[in-house]
Amino acid sequence: MSADTKQGCRSWLETAFSIAAAAALHAAVWAAWLAAPVDREPAETPPQLLEVSLVAAQPEASPEPPQPQVQQPPPKPEPKPEKPAPKKPDKPKPKPKPKPVARPTPAPEPSETPTPSAPATVPTASTQGKPAAPAPAPFVEASYKAPGLNNPPTRYPRVALERRWEGKVTLRVQVMPNGSAGEIKIEGSSGHEILDDATVDQVKNWRFIPARRGDRAVVSWVIVPIEYKLKR
Numbered sequence: 001m002s003a004d005t006k007q008g009c010r011s012w013l014e015t016a017f018s019i020a021a022a023a024a025l026h027a028a029v030w031a032a033w034l035a036a037p038v039d040r041e042p043a044e045t046p047p048q049l050l051e052v053s054l055v056a057a058q059p060e061a062s063p064e065p066p067q068p069q070v071q072q073p074p075p076k077p078e079p080k081p082e083k084p085a086p087k088k089p090d091k092p093k094p095k096p097k098p099k100p101v102a103r104p105t106p107a108p109e110p111s112e113t114p115t116p117s118a119p120a121t122v123p124t125a126s127t128q129g130k131p132a133a134p135a136p137a138p139f140v141e142a143s144y145k146a147p148g149l150n151n152p153p154t155r156y157p158r159v160a161l162e163r164r165w166e167g168k169v170t171l172r173v174q175v176m177p178n179g180s181a182g183e184i185k186i187e188g189s190s191g192h193e194i195l196d197d198a199t200v201d202q203v204k205n206w207r208f209i210p211a212r213r214g215d216r217a218v219v220s221w222v223i224v225p226i227e228y229k230l231k232r
Contacts, residue, residue, distance in 0.1 A: 137214025142175040142222045144208050151206045154226050157198045161230075165192045168227045169199040175208040177217035190228065199226050 144151065167190025174182035184200050203224060211220035 137216075140212045142208055142211040142220045144173070144206060144222060144224055146209050149207045149209070152202075154199060154202050154228075156228060157194050160192060160194050160198075160228065164230055165190075165195060166229050167191050167195050168225060169196050171199065171203055171224045171226070173203060173206075173208070173222050173224050175210050175220050175222055177210050177219060179208050179210050181206055181208065182219070187223065188225075195228055 168188065169186065169190045170188030172185040172187045174184070176182050181204050184203060186196055186200070189196050190199075203226075208222065210217040212218065
């Protein structure tokens with residue numbers, strides 16, 4: 001026999017032996033199951049333990065002692081209304097005293113000698129009517145705000161502008177009959193001499209409407225306020 005044939009026979013024998021062993025094992029298991037008793041007693045259950053705990057009984061609440069009742073005091077009796085005091089009688093008013101009656105004085109008897117009469121005043125030339133004094137002529141004050149004057153506005157001094165000075169200068173200007181400025185006085189200072197002097201120098205060249213008394217121009221004074229204020 002060749003080697004391949006021997007190898008095939010050996011494989012077949014091993015397979016047949018394995019099948020026979022498996023069948024024998026199944027037969028033994030089947031026989032053991034059939035041999036076991038049918039009615040089996042139930043397994044005994046172990047006894048169970050019950051835990052019991054004792055609870056102390058709560059003491060009964062003792063009844064509260066009765067509270068003493070407080071007796072309320074009896075109501076006070078209402079006070080009796082007091083009797084009104086008797087009114088005192090009014091004192092009698094004193095009677096007015098009678099006014100004394102003035103007795104007429106007797107007229108003096110005319111004397112036999114006549115009294116001399118006062119001499120009559122004779123109008124003289126000095127007491128004769130004089131012409132009444134004429135009424136004073138109406139007075140019109142001087143002005144610096146008339147539209148026809150065309151006065152230039154005051155200029156801010158350069159130094160004051162650089163230093164940002166502000167203030168108000170009040171001048172008292174003497175207005176001459178021809179409308180020019182005469183003496184100038186500083187009534188109120190701005191606090192900066194540069195602003196005060198610059199204002200005086202500029203107002204000197206202004207023109208004014210002079211004051212008038214009736215139809216005649218007269219010298220007068222006028223107040224001129226100038227304010228220096230920077231734009232914000």
